Amino acid sequence: xxxxxxxxxxxxxxxxxxxxxxxxxxxxxxxxxxxxxxxxxxxxxxxxxxxxxxxxxxxxxxxxxxxxxxxxxxxxxxxxxxxxxxxxxxxxxxxxxxxxxxxxxxxxxxxxxxxxxxxxxxxxxxxxxxxxxxxxxxxxxxxxxxxxxxxxxxxxxxxxxxxxxxxxxxxxxxxxxxxxxxxxxxxxxxxxxxxxxxxxxxxxxxxxxxxxxxxxxxxxxxxxxxxxxxxxxxxxxxxxxxxxxxxxxxxxxxxxxxxxxxxxxxxxxxxxxxxxxxxxxxxxxxxxxxxxxxxxxxxxxxxxxxxxxxxxxxxxxxxxxxxxxxxxxxxxxxxx
Amino acid sequence: xxxxxxxxxxxxxxxxxxxxxxxxxxxxxxxxxxxxxxxxxxxxxxxxxxxxxxxxxxxxxxxxxxxxxxxxxxxxxxxxxxxxxxxxxxxxxxxxxxxxxxxxxxxxxxxxxxxxxxxxxxxxxxxxxxxxxxxxxxxxxxxxxxxxxxxxxxxxxxxxxxxxxx
Numbered sequence: 001x002x003x004x005x006x007x008x009x010x011x012x013x014x015x016x017x018x019x020x021x022x023x024x025x026x027x028x029x030x031x032x033x034x035x036x037x038x039x040x041x042x043x044x045x046x047x048x049x050x051x052x053x054x055x056x057x058x059x060x061x062x063x064x065x066x067x068x069x070x071x072x073x074x075x076x077x078x079x080x081x082x083x084x085x086x087x088x089x090x091x092x093x094x095x096x097x098x099x100x101x102x103x104x105x106x107x108x109x110x111x112x113x114x115x116x117x118x119x120x121x122x123x124x125x126x127x128x129x130x131x132x133x134x135x136x137x138x139x140x141x142x143x144x145x146x147x148x149x150x151x152x153x154x155x156x157x158x159x160x161x162x163x164x165x166x167x168x169x170x171x172x173x174x175x176x177x178x179x180x181x182x183x184x185x186x187x188x189x190x191x192x193x194x195x196x197x198x199x200x201x202x203x204x205x206x207x208x209x210x211x212x213x214x215x216x217x218x219x220x221x222x223x224x225x226x227x228x229x230x231x232x233x234x235x236x237x238x239x240x241x242x243x244x245x246x247x248x249x250x251x252x253x254x255x256x257x258x259x260x261x262x263x264x265x266x267x268x269x270x271x272x273x274x275x276x277x278x279x280x281x282x283x284x285x286x287x288x289x290x291x292x293x294x295x296x297x298x299x300x301x302x303x304x305x306x307x308x309x310x311x312x313x314x315x316x317x318x319x320x321x322x323x324x325x326x327x328x329x330x331x332x333x334x335x336x
Numbered sequence: 337x338x339x340x341x342x343x344x345x346x347x348x349x350x351x352x353x354x355x356x357x358x359x360x361x362x363x364x365x366x367x368x369x370x371x372x373x374x375x376x377x378x379x380x381x382x383x384x385x386x387x388x389x390x391x392x393x394x395x396x397x398x399x400x401x402x403x404x405x406x407x408x409x410x411x412x413x414x415x416x417x418x419x420x421x422x423x424x425x426x427x428x429x430x431x432x433x434x435x436x437x438x439x440x441x442x443x444x445x446x447x448x449x450x451x452x453x454x455x456x457x458x459x460x461x462x463x464x465x466x467x468x469x470x471x472x473x474x475x476x477x478x479x480x481x482x483x484x485x486x487x488x489x490x491x492x493x494x495x496x497x498x499x500x501x502x
Contacts, residue, residue: 030408030423133450140452148426150470151438152447154424158438161427163449193443220444 004103005080005304009122011127013287014168014238016210016300017119018079020128022136023155023164024114025146032109036216038056040093044108050142051097051106057138060099061106072318074308081119083107104131108311111156111285112164114139121300123234125167125227133223150299152219170199171237173248174209174284175244179288182211185237192229207273208303213237245288257285261294264332267326275306275332302335337474339365405429446470465494 009015023270025031026046029039044065052058066074067089074088077096082105087094097106107115116135118128146154152162161164176182186196195213215226226279245253260281264270270278283299285291305314311327312319319327338346345365404411408427412433415421427434438445446467468491474485 025424027424031421033418033420034408034410034422136450145452147452148424148427148447150446150467151427152449154421154427154451155481156420158421158434159441161438162442162447165449219438220446220448221442222449294376297435325460 002101003301004101004119004121006297006301007121008295008300009120009124011123011234011238012121012296012300014172014241015123015234016303017081017121018124018128019120019166019170020118020125020132020169021166021168022114022116022132023160023166024136024139024153025112025113026114026118027144027146027157030111032111032113033156035093037093040109043113044093044095046143047108047114047139048095048097050139051135054138057135061097061104062100064096064098064331065098066094071313072103072309076307076313077105079254079307079310080304081304082117084110086110104135105136112160113126123169123231123238125169125230129165129167129223129227137239160218161214163215163221163223163226165218165223165226166214167227168212168214169230171211171234171241172209172280172283172287173241175210176237176241176247177206177209177211179244181240181244182206185240188236189213189233190216192233193221194229194233198205208276208283209278243313245284250290253288254290255284256281257288258291261285261291261336264329265336266333267329269322270329270332271321272308272328273323274326276303279303279306298335302332306331337363339363339368341365341368403429436477439477444471445474465491468494 002069005017026043028045029035032040035043051061052063060078069091074083074091077083078085078088080102081098082098082102084107087107087110088152093109095108097104097108099105103119105117105119107117116132116139118132118135120128148154153160155161155164173182173185176185182196183224189196193216195214195216197214199207199210199212213230215221215230218226260278264275264278264282279299279302282291282294283296283303286294286296286299304310306328308321308324311324311331314331315327337347339345340363342365345367347363348366349364349500351362351364402411405422405426406429408422410422412430415426415430415434421427421434435445468487472487472491474483475481475487
């Protein structure tokens with residue numbers, strides 16, 4: 001089955017992907033940082049059984065006990081944004097429910113008992129929320145959540161109280177970044193309870209001009225309103241990025257994009273950082289129609305499969321950095 | 337006092353660390369503090385939350401500080417120290433202490449979103465009234481008096497309406 005990132009979404013020139021996350025906890029059991037090993041096992045199995053009891057949804061998921069996975073597999077999942085870095089680093093007593101196309105991942109006993117995550121290509125917050133909401137309904141039909149009339153869904157970190165919803169977009173903003181406009185965007189976003197982060201979330205640096213925009217406030221705001229705010233911000237960022245792109249020198253863009261593509265097509269060793277810088281240029285060239293015979297979906301798929309762990313997972317063995325750079329160059333040559 | 341790192345500027349940031357019982361003090365100017373790893377480490381999310389909660393602590397009477405959550409055994413200091421809440425029941429146990437921090441984090445401290453299936457029943461008049469009173473307290477605390485006045489009128493109207501039905 002094709003993975004979700006192999007398809008192209010709406011506004012794909014600037015919006016790489018949409019992610020919706022819902023945090024839920026079961027009533028009467030301490031939150032993960034205070035759980036015993038036995039309670040972890042219980043929660044994992046209860047949630048798994050609740051999902052598998054749903055005849056339509058159950059069939060689409062497989063259940064993975066994280067401690068049985070090799071390091072490389074877990075790290076490759078982080079690179080594909082399926083799980084959080086913390087979830088991969090300490091896997092004891094944690095489990096994952098993963099859909100076949102990898103668009104839905106449900107982390108069990110991460111910071112909360114249940115973290116439902118839905119990914120969609122391009123700009124699709126409503127669609128992604130609909131999917132997450134259906135899974136949430138299926139689970140809540142069989143499980144009792146920790147919920148309070150006033151505080152909403154109760155979570156280990158009070159920053160997620162209320163809806164437990166984090167709606168985020170991965171935006172490709174090379175022109176806005178080059179013009180120094182990211183700070184302005186960040187200032188605007190913060191006024192409506194949202195935030196701009198680096199590529200891999202909180203505290204990470206932006207790589208290849210990829211930025212995550214997401215809501216910060218979860219209490220006192222409905223799911224619909226939070227998603228609407230995200231859409232409004234996306235519309236602004238898209239419009240600004242496009243305006244700036246069209247004001248760039250087309251010859252310069254064409255030259256830079258083809259140089260980057262040339263390097264990726266012929267290089268014999270490419271580091272992760274160099275790869276991301278080059279692919280960002282190529283992505284811009286394809287998105288602006290300068291590079292014509294390369295589908296954007298191929299670029300997206302390559303971007304998500306070129307991380308250090310993903311390269312090793314694909315090769316099926318651990319590689320040292322030099323070997324990885326060669327394998328990455330080979331992957332790029334084959335795909336491009 | 338001059339900055340211990342550059343020796344040029346006045347030290348404005350004073351850091352005390354206690355690692356495995358070894359206590360150290362550092363005095364840095366703003367520029368050096370910004371570069372110092374120690375400061376970056378000190379402002380992780382949990383510390384920020386700790387600070388958030390910490391401000392509530394001052395108003396908590398001594399007896400309450402020893403209160404433990406019946407659900408998981410956490411005391412309020414545990415939550416402040418870790419920035420993490422122990423279990424769902426902690427929110428009920430320490431609601432008074434948590435509310436000021438929650439309002440700072442989210443602005444409003446009343447849920448406005450989805451409800452789990454089992455509890456999907458429409459909010460009762462009592463819960464609505466309670467929510468409005470909570471909003472009123474928040475508005476007064478935030479010195480948003482216009483909003484507070486409007487809320488007060490709504491609460492009065494609802495209470496009058498309630499009397500008519502009785």
